[in-house]
Amino acid sequence: EIVLTQSPGTLSLSPGERATLSCRASQSVGANYLAWYQQKPGQAPRLLIYNASSRATGIPDRFSGSGSGTDFTLTISRLEPEDFAVYYCQQYGSSPRTFGQGTQVEIK
Amino acid sequence: QVQLVQSGAEVKKPGASVKVSCTASGYIFSNYGISWVRQAPGQGLEWMGWISVYNGNTLHAQKFQGRVTMTTDTSTSTAYMELRSLRSDDTAVYYCARVWFGEIYDYWGQGTLVTVSS
Numbered sequence: 570e571i572v573l574t575q576s577p578g579t580l581s582l583s584p585g586e587r588a589t590l591s592c593r594a595s596q597s598v599g600a601n602y603l604a605w606y607q608q609k610p611g612q613a614p615r616l617l618i619y620n621a622s623s624r625a626t627g628i629p630d631r632f633s634g635s636g637s638g639t640d641f642t643l644t645i646s647r648l649e650p651e652d653f654a655v656y657y658c659q660q661y662g663s664s665p666r667t668f669g670q671g672t673q674v675e676i677k
Numbered sequence: 678q679v680q681l682v683q684s685g686a687e688v689k690k691p692g693a694s695v696k697v698s699c700t701a702s703g704y705i706f707s708n709y710g711i712s713w714v715r716q717a718p719g720q721g722l723e724w725m726g727w728i729s730v731y732n733g734n735t736l737h738a739q740k741f742q743g744r745v746t747m748t749t750d751t752s753t754s755t756a757y758m759e760l761r762s763l764r765s766d767d768t769a770v771y772y773c774a775r776v777w778f779g780e781i782y783d784y785w786g787q788g789t790l791v792t793v794s795s
Contacts, residue, residue, distance in 0.1 A: 608722075659722070668724065671722075
């Protein structure tokens with residue numbers, strides 16, 4: 570099973586700042602099959618990024634994904650008020666599919 | 678528009694079973710798979726398994742083997758997830774999600790809270 574470790578656990582930033590979230594895999598993620606999801610309290614997750622760097626439909630271009638192999642990054646170039654949420658990475662290159670434990674982006 | 682609408686909250690006693698439904702609309706149901714993901718209170722996301730609506734093939738996380746059954750009814754565009762022998766640590770919100778391109782979850786249900794308590 571691929572274990573995904575996200576860091577930091579919590580990121581305290583102000584609107585307008587840049588957010589950099591990390592997701593490290595215990596072994597290489599096949600075909601860079603890695604996605605990022607955003608979850609707000611009381612809501613279902615929302616797909617942001619798939620295949621490590623492709624933005625999902627309707628996702629603003631301030632969200633970008635990068636990385637390969639075992640190290641992946643989600644960057645939010647300028648935080649908007651609606652971006653404060655929990656972010657999860659997920660690999661779907663091997664079974665079982667696994668999620669990271671999440672990074673909370675909170676308002677400083 | 679694509680929608681996945683799940684059944685309502687459930688309260689079950691330890692040892693009982695629960696069956697959660699997920700009714701899809703706005704797309705051709707048999708063209709996509711459905712996965713189930715759960716989230717315990719205050720915790721992260723946990724993948725439970727996947728079902729191909731096209732042929733009924735399933736793939737489950739090892740920890741749920743023997744306790745979970747995933748099925749679909751194409752006549753009503755509904756997917757079901759049944760979990761048996763419930764324990765208190767099965768208390769969670771259960772989500773269904775449409776599977777696109779491998780196993781990317783592009784649409785999610787609203788979630789169903791299952792509470793297991795004596």
